[in-house]
Amino acid sequence: MEFTFWDILRNLLLAARWTLGLSLAGFVCGSSIGLLLLLARISPRKPIRLGAVFYIELFQGTPLLLQLFLVFFGLPLIGLDVQPWMAAGLGLTLWASAYLGEIWRGCVEAIHVSQWDAAAALGLHRAYQFRLVILPQAARIAVAPTVGFLVQLIKATALTSIIGFSELLKTSNVITNATFAPFTVYGVVALIYFAICFPLTRYSKYIERILTVG
Amino acid sequence: MTSCLLPRRGLAAVLLSGAIAALGWTTARADALSDIQKAGVLKAGVFEDFPPFASAGSDMSLHGYDIDVANALATTLGVKLALVGVTGQNRIPYLNEHKVDILLSVGWSTEREKVIDFTAAYAPYYIAVLGPHALAVPDAAAMAGKTIGVNRGTLEDTSLTKAAPPTADIKRFDNYNGVISAFLAGQVQLIAVGNDVGASVLARHPSIEPEQKFQLMSSPDHIALNKNEPAFKKTLDDVITKMKADGSLNKISLQWLQKPLDPKDL
Amino acid sequence: MAGFDPNWVVEGAEALANGVAMTVWLIAVTILFGGALSVIGAAARRSRLAWCRGLASGYVELIRNTPFIVQLFFVFFGLPSLGLRLNATVAAILAMTINVSAYGTEIVRAGLDAVAPGQREAGRALGLRGLIIFLFIVLPQALRAVFPALASQMVITMLDSAVVSQIAVRDLTYEADLIQSHTFLSFQTYALVTAIYLGLSILLRRVLGLAGRAVLGPGIS
Numbered sequence: 154m155e156f157t158f159w160d161i162l163r164n165l166l167l168a169a170r171w172t173l174g175l176s177l178a179g180f181v182c183g184s185s186i187g188l189l190l191l192l193a194r195i196s197p198r199k200p201i202r203l204g205a206v207f208y209i210e211l212f213q214g215t216p217l218l219l220q221l222f223l224v225f226f227g228l229p230l231i232g233l234d235v236q237p238w239m240a241a242g243l244g245l246t247l248w249a250s251a252y253l254g255e256i257w258r259g260c261v262e263a264i265h266v267s268q269w270d271a272a273a274a275l276g277l278h279r280a281y282q283f284r285l286v287i288l289p290q291a292a293r294i295a296v297a298p299t300v301g302f303l304v305q306l307i308k309a310t311a312l313t314s315i316i317g318f319s320e321l322l323k324t325s326n327v328i329t330n331a332t333f334a335p336f337t338v339y340g341v342v343a344l345i346y347f348a349i350c351f352p353l354t355r356y357s358k359y360i361e362r363i364l365t366v367g
Numbered sequence: 368m369t370s371c372l373l374p375r376r377g378l379a380a381v382l383l384s385g386a387i388a389a390l391g392w393t394t395a396r397a398d399a400l401s402d403i404q405k406a407g408v409l410k411a412g413v414f415e416d417f418p419p420f421a422s423a424g425s426d427m428s429l430h431g432y433d434i435d436v437a438n439a440l441a442t443t444l445g446v447k448l449a450l451v452g453v454t455g456q457n458r459i460p461y462l463n464e465h466k467v468d469i470l471l472s473v474g475w476s477t478e479r480e481k482v483i484d485f486t487a488a489y490a491p492y493y494i495a496v497l498g499p500h501a502l503a504v505p506d507a508a509a510m511a512g513k514t515i516g517v518n519r520g521t522l523e524d525t526s527l528t529k530a531a532p533p534t535a536d537i538k539r540f541d542n543y544n545g546v547i548s549a550f551l552a553g554q555v556q557l558i559a560v561g562n563d564v565g566a567s568v569l570a571r572h573p574s575i576e577p578e579q580k581f582q583l584m585s586s587p588d589h590i591a592l593n594k595n596e597p598a599f600k601k602t603l604d605d606v607i608t609k610m611k612a613d614g615s616l617n618k619i620s621l622q623w624l625q626k627p628l629d630p631k632d633l
Numbered sequence: 634m635a636g637f638d639p640n641w642v643v644e645g646a647e648a649l650a651n652g653v654a655m656t657v658w659l660i661a662v663t664i665l666f667g668g669a670l671s672v673i674g675a676a677a678r679r680s681r682l683a684w685c686r687g688l689a690s691g692y693v694e695l696i697r698n699t700p701f702i703v704q705l706f707f708v709f710f711g712l713p714s715l716g717l718r719l720n721a722t723v724a725a726i727l728a729m730t731i732n733v734s735a736y737g738t739e740i741v742r743a744g745l746d747a748v749a750p751g752q753r754e755a756g757r758a759l760g761l762r763g764l765i766i767f768l769f770i771v772l773p774q775a776l777r778a779v780f781p782a783l784a785s786q787m788v789i790t791m792l793d794s795a796v797v798s799q800i801a802v803r804d805l806t807y808e809a810d811l812i813q814s815h816t817f818l819s820f821q822t823y824a825l826v827t828a829i830y831l832g833l834s835i836l837l838r839r840v841l842g843l844a845g846r847a848v849l850g851p852g853i854s
Contacts, residue, residue, distance in 0.1 A: 160425040167427075214788075214834040216795035218806065219827045226819035229464055236466070304698065311700035315541065315799065317457065322703065324427070327452075330416035330544040331423045333551055333571055335710035343699045343707060350698035456814055516801070520814040538721070538801035539811065545799065552713035554721065554800075 156332045162341060168324035169345055175320060176307045178242050183249025183306070190254030195261060197279075205254070212251035218312050220244050225316045241313035241320075249306055256302060260295040261287060297361035304350045304357070311346075321345060399592070400444075400599040403468055409446050411437040412453040412467035416544035418567035419623040420472050420490070420588075432623040433471040436489055436590075439615065440469070443606045454542050455521040459483060462591060469603070474522040474586035484594050486603045488587035489616065491624075491632030494523050495562040495583060500576040502556060507581070510535040516546045516555035526583045527559040551575070559583060563624050587633045645812040645822070652808030653829065659722075659804060660791040660837065663729040667790070670730060671737025671783075672772065678742045689738065696735035702796045704728050709800045725797040725804075733790040740782045744775030777849050784841040788834050795830070805829060 193205035212220065224247075225240035264287050272282035314323035325342045329335045403409055413421040413433050421431040429450055441448035451467050461467050462483060474492060475485055496515070498504050504513070511532040517524045519539035531537060538555050540546045543564070550558045551573050558565075562579055569577055590603055610616040611628070620628040677689035696704065705728040709721065719727060748771050756766035776783070798807035805826055813822040846852075 156425045164425075164427050211831070214792075214831045215827045216792040216806070216830055218795045219809075219823055219830065222823045223820065223827060226823060229460075230820055234464060234466065308698075308700040311702050312796065317452065317454065319452070322700070326542065326544045327415045327423045327427070329548055329710070330418075333548075333573065334714075335548050335552065335706070336712070336714040339703060339707045339711045343703050346699045346703060347695065351694060354694070354698055456810075460817075460819075519810065524814075539807075540801055541799060541810075545801075548710045549801070552710050553718050554709060554713065 156328065158337070161328055161332065161334075161338060164328060165321060165325060165338075165341055165345055168319070168321045169349070171318075171320040172307065172310050173349070175238070175241055175245065175310045175313065175318070176303070179245035179249050179306055179310070180303055182242070182246040183253055186246065186250035187253030187257060190250055191257045191261065192283075194254060194258045209251045209255050212248050213255070217244070217248050217309055218315065220248055221312060221316050237313070237317040237319075240316055241310070241318040244316075245306065245309060245313070248309070249302070252302055252305070253299065256298045257291065257295055260291040260298070263294055264290050293364055296364065297357045300353055300357035300360065304353050307350055307353075308346065398598060399468060399596040400602060403444060403446060403599075407446050408449050409437070409441045409444060409469070410449045410451055410467045411440075412451050412458050412461055412470040413437065414454075414472065414543060415452040416542055416547070417472065417564060419563055420561075422567075432490055432619055433588075435619045435623075436610075436616075437469075437471060439610060440590075440603065440606055443609075444602065455518045455524070456541065459591075462593060465593070468592065468599075470591040472588045473591040475589055476522055476525065479591075482594070483591045484596065484600055485589040485591055486600060487607050488589050488633035489607050489610070490588040490620070491563075491585075491629070492588045493562040493582050493585050494526055494559060495565060496527075496557050496559050496580045497550070497565040497568070497577045498557040498580050500578050504557060504580040507583075508532055509580075510557065512536075513557055514538055514555040515557040515559060516540060516549045517559045518543050518546050522586050523559045523561075523583075526586075530583055550577070566625075585632070645808070645816075648808040648812060649805065649826070649829065652803065652805035652826075653833070655722075655803050656791070656794060656805045656833065659725060659729060659794050659797065659802070660787070662726050663733055663790060663794075664787050664841075666726075666730045667733040667737055667787070668783075670734035671741045674734055674738030675741035675745055675775075676767070678738060679745060693735045693738050696732055697739075701728070701732050701793050702799065704732060705796060705800060721797075721800050721802045724800065725794070725802045729790055729794055729797075732793070733786060736786050737783060740779050740786060741775060743782075744777075744779035745771065747778045748774045773849055776845075777852065780845045780849065784838060784845070787841060788837050791837055792830065792834060 190205050190208065193201045194209070196202050196205075221240060221244040224244040225235060225237070228235040228240065228243075268286055268290065269282055272286040273279075277285065310320055311322040313320060314326065317323070321342060325338050329338045332338065413429065415421060415423060415429060417431070417433075419431050420433040421429050424430050434450070437448055437450065451461070453461055453467070453470070458467075458470050458473075459479065459482060462470050470483075472490070472492070473479070473483075473485065474494075479485075496504065496507075496510070502513075504510060507530040511534045514536045515527065515531065516538050517527050517540070519541065524539060527537060538549070540549065543560070546555075546558050546560065547564075547568060549555045551568070553575065557580070562582065565577065565579055590607075592599055592603065607616070610619075611630075617628045620626065674689050674693070677685050678693070680686050680689075705725065708719065708728045709724040712719070712724075752770055752774065753766055756770050761770075794804060795806040798804055798810060801807065809822050809826040813819040816822065
């Protein structure tokens with residue numbers, strides 16, 4: 154069965170669904186943990202703060218590829234049966250949570266301390282200061298860099314092919330093997346990633362522009 | 368800030384890995400054959416980039432010698448077949464962790480015998496060194512100073528490492544696709560693969576005109592299964608014997624290897 | 634399942650040392666060429682010529698919106714079809730340089746934008762030519778402003794370089810792959826190598842900070 158160019162394109166586009174699915178899962182789960190990390194990072198209690206710093210430094214200071222290997226080879230050691238999609242999802246979630254937590258911390262710290270003071274002067278408990286006054290303002294600044302990170306996450310899913318998750322890049326390796334046409338196949342793969350990421354990048358820049366001026 | 372955290376981080380990493388390594392119990396399982404029949408599906412680990420044994424068609428379904436044999440096994444057992452893509456590196460761990468029930472295209476070695484069981488051979492497989500027509504490589508010694516690609520963790524890797532002179536530059540890739548693509552792109556001068564895989568590459572007439580230079584060893588393909596499964600092993604062996612006897616294995620050989628099955632190859 | 638066996642650490646030590654050397658070599662060359670290319674790219678992005686701006690902008694968007702591993706595979710496996718065959722190490726350095734420069738271009742451009750126009754005017758008032766003004770007055774100030782971001786990008790690129798093991802470059806990750814394929818102690822090997830990368834990233838940040846202070850003066854973090 155010979156591959157036509159249309160076969161190559163069609164199969165790659167179908168595989169791109171898995172890339173998008175994994176990206177979404179990683180983003181949603183990573184955001185949940187990232188939020189907790191943010192709260193820990195700005196916590197007045199030193200051990201909690203340091204724990205968050207430790208976590209962030211660990212995941213930002215080591216290669217994502219090795220983090221994926223550690224999850225993939227590590228979980229079976231504690232008796233869990235790990236499928237590639239689980240290791241891919243968990244690995245990307247932990248990695249994303251560290252970056253999102255740090256990005257959001259930057260946004261929260263960009264809010265001037267007078268906002269916290271004013272909220273405290275109104276008699277609000279610290280948790281409410283955060284939720285009612287700081288968070289809405291920080292969230293506004295956070296949209297652009299968060300969307301920018303989503304682009305990084307989508308590109309990062311390509312590494313999960315190495316631990317055997319069948320997304321766009323792994324499928325392209327199989328097709329390259331069947332067609333002996335790496336220039337065409339990897340070229341099309343690059344274009345598909347570009348088609349997914351570029352609109353998000355533009356959107357992020359657009360948000361940054363209107364939320365900074367307005 | 369970062370420097371005072373470093374000793375803590377390093378220590379944590381070492382302690383964590385030590386603790387995790389010290390654990391590692393396995394859950395008890397019932398007999399494989401009855402498990403498979405109860406589940407109604409046979410999970411077979413195959414390569415996805417390994418023509419003519421297993422490679423993808425334009426609809427991305429796998430076809431090849433191994434696929435046909437796996438189908439015959441599943442039919443005999445009366446279950447569905449689920450193909451799982453594996454790499455040379457992860458396939459034995461996959462089998463031991465029961466992510467798959469059997470592996471195809473497994474060559475025998477004493478190290479492997481310690482961790483897995485083998486059925487009778489079902490396909491011939493000669494590990495050979497391939498190179499472009501223009502490059503003269505009559506034997507192992509001639510590999511000196513040349514680059515050779517091989518799939519890491521396979522018997523090709525082991526036999527090549529043993530046979531290659533010290534100045535040979537062995538480049539190990541994660542999967543067969545990397546090996547073959549690197550060879551066709553001229554990134555490695557030679558590769559060590561099965562001679563039929565090489566024939567498959569040659570059949571597409573790439574411009575470098577690859578040919579077999581010399582053979583490293585004969586390593587017929589067996590099916591691998593977990594140890595201590597006598598009923599399962601017997602069932603698999605019976606199917607292979609039957610396929611040899613009734614000519615169906617010979618038909619598969621003719622289709623994918625373009626030659627009849629010779630018993631002395633197995 | 635074997636326990637934590639220290640022997641494999643000793644056996645693999647030499648292999649890992651070679652891997653570290655290769656990883657360091659790759660990022661050192663990349664920083665050199667990548668730094669230069671970033672400055673050129675930033676200048677191109679701010680050029681008066683529309684085609685120059687467009688070309689640089691197109692390059693930045695293309696590289697920043699595609700994964701590094703795809704760029705690497707394209708250079709190593711794909712370019713030979715066009716007759717351009719680069720060996721694995723050169724291909725890795727080329728891919729890493731092209732990749733880091735796309736991000737570096739944007740970072741340096743932000744730095745250049747932050748330098749007050751008055752600086753250029755003052756330079757011209759002193760009778761200096763454009764290139765001299767750029768290299769000795771504007772660029773140092775721009776780099777001082779964005780140095781932390783630039784250094785971070787270099788560290789990120791070093792961590793991304795783990796992927797070049799896929800094209801059989803004998804970097805730290807490649808050696809780890811090799812060791813664990815023999816010892817079957819996958820988790821332990823990768824845990825050790827992860828710790829080494831962590832050490833390298835801290836070290837690289839320190840070295841870049843020192844270099845920055847040496848070249849650009851005090852105040853670089």
